[in-house]
Amino acid sequence: MNRKRVGFFDLTGCEGCQLTVLNLEEQLLDLLEVIDLVEFRELMQDQAERLDIAFVEGSVVKPAEEERLRAIRAKSERLIALGACAATGGINRLATLHAPDHLWSSSFGRSEPLWEMGTPRPLAAVVPIDGEVPGCPIDGREFVSILQGLLMGQELEIPTFPVCAECKLAELPCSFEQGAPCLGPLTRSGCGAVCIRGGDVCRGCRGEVDNPRSGPYHRILEEHGWQVEQVLAELRIYPHQADGDDDAAAD
Amino acid sequence: MRRLEVAPLTRVEGHGRVELEVIEDRLAAARVLINESPRLFEGMVLGRDAAEIPSLVCRICAICSTVHRLAACQALEQALGVIIPPRAALIRELALLGGHIESHALHLYCLVYPDLVDADSVLQPLQQGDPLAKDGLALKAFGNRLQTVAGGRRIHPINLEIGGVLHAPADDELAALQDELEGWLKRIEPLIEPFFREDAWPDAGPVAGLRIAVDGNGEFTLTGDNLVCSDSSMVNASGYRDLLQETALPDTNAKQSRKGGTSLLTGALARCEFASPGDKTTPFPPGIHANNAAQGLELVWSLERAHDICRQLRAETGDLCSPFRAGPGSGTCVIEAPRGILVHHYELDDMGRVGAADIITPTAINSTAMEEQLLADLADETDEPTMRQTAARIIRAYDPCISCSVHVLRVDRP
């Protein structure tokens, strides 16, 4: 069998999504039996000419990253956004809430930018992508099943129902009943409601479900007297479609 | 003049490169450059509610997400006058130790070990069934397990919030950890031995930089209220600026930490020089490569300490979180991240929103020393390939984490 050539790349992010892959440990070694890992900077020195699957972590921030991303696109059969920074702009999008000179002066004590830096953008704003692995960080198990699907030539599919459903299934106490607003009703599931399980609320790291206002879970907000906009405003860490996007795919 | 590049730096955290200037076959200048694009976190947190900050700033760096989150919690607790319950403090420390173990094991076995066995990556020894690489990886996995049990997730923990923690590990989880820790303590000695070998390193001179660490009053520690320096000065956390004197250098786009013109060294070696974490008497290998052995010693200490904490926690039944009220204040936390001192400082306005933030990472502190060390250790080297290879190994010995460039040092223009 021809082994698929797989590579990992990172733009601007915390490398947590790549680290989640490294953290698969034993499972990663098993995967290495069926794929040909050709590029992973943190782990090895090689650089590949052609790839079947490229996983790209991080947002596009610097002009040089735009070029790099185009080059990766050009040599890859399929390009998958790895994690929230790549898929939606993730936490990096918080920078868009501040004036650039303000950002610079609070980090470097001077308001002129030290280098060219654009608005943090998701990959799809620069090149067409073939799917995403959601989350900040990604979920290791979900990554493995997505990769297995890709190796078998399937289309990449991610859940369409919200975290709220997973939370109910696990019979966790509802955040709203404890008076805490939660993004579970609006956020794409697949994480097993890990934050709610851990005593926190959902902060929406996996991005919004496709039709947040139409599903049955939307009613939970209303039942507890919350409007979508209100909950988003309370918990806005990750960007949501409601932000009004400049992210429409180029090309 | 010729310019040699070691780029991209592989087997380090983040994007970086080294530039060496060679004049008449001798190294004349060395620069460590960072081409990570910093995310200006200190700006991003402005105006946000204090309660949101820990979960935001842990996204600075995946490897150190636990210690970033803890540093933020502690600084904000100081600002708000919150004292956390003792049980919460133990659970937090367990998470911190998990991060320490995972980070050191990742560095030693995945990034440094390939140099010792002449491999490009840890995948080769692993695929050849090398037991040391395999155990090293298992130890890294165990560090992750500690972080999961105590922090709720391996990367970007959930459990650590202002006031304490959100939930406590169950007794059977703690009992299982205790057993596993005992197992590791029996196996750890031979696992760290290779990093003490004398002949495994390039020639190296004395280690550059005044040493700084969180003060443990003569005891080995990762946490504390004061910073101590090898020139015998000591400052309280809130006076960190006096010691670190971080300045933005106008011409070089740089932000460096130095003290009265002297470079600073922080990290495992500095910590172990202030107070040994154990009674192992094997001497460290020469020069900066001793940092690897020091990390090995810290692995043993961390396992012992984690074992002790699990035992204590099993007897604890107290509160997990202290209530707090939003309000004004300012607070600073100094803490030892795996790579050295991490500082988080916040000022809150009357509404409890962040008015100013300052975050200083260990790699920023070490940068000047790294460049000095390259110059010193490569002074007699004339062979180009060796120069490149040794430069990469020197940088790797610091275990730099370039992705945590909240502040960058010298930035590569795009």
Ligand code: SF4
């Ligand atoms: S999505 Fe989250 S975990 Fe992944 S790189 Fe971005 S900040 Fe890090």
Ligand code: SF4
């Ligand atoms: S519960 Fe929400 S914030 Fe937590 S991992 Fe799932 S989607 Fe992300």
